[in-house]
Amino acid sequence: MGPLDLFYHLLGFAAPAAAVAAWLVLMGLLMGRQNSLAVPWYGKFAINFMVGLIALGLSVLVLGRDGKMAGYGFLLVACASSQWFLSRGWRA
Template sequence: MGPVDLFYHLLGFVAPAAAVAAWLVLMGLMLGRQNALAIPWYGKFAINFLVGVVALGFSALLLGRDGKMLGYGVLLLACATSQWYLGRGWRA
């Protein structure tokens, strides 16, 4: 595998995490409350993206390969928990 192929493979691996992070930040801006943590939208995106990449990496390590539905479920659960924390969901 050459460097270009490796780049495209890694880009395809992290694309679901980027999509989920972008969707959560967008919905958080539209539906969020005012008592959320004072982090700009790109900071929330970066946090959710990193949490998503770690969740995908953990699930790929545990399951033996990426792209399984259980891995995507772990991604959604991890990013939703991160967004809940960033939005101060425990103070409802």
């Protein structure tokens, strides 16, 4: 595998985490939670993206391969929990 193939594989691995992070930040901005932490939108995107990458990495370690639905479910639960924390959901 060449370096360009490796880059495309890593890009394909990170794409679901980036898509989920972008969707959560966009929906958080549209919902307009007034009691969110003082983190700008790009900070929330970065935090959700990193949480998503960690979740996908853990799912590869536990499940043995990428692309299983359980791994994507874990990605959604982890990113949703991160977004809930960033928007101070416990203070609703």
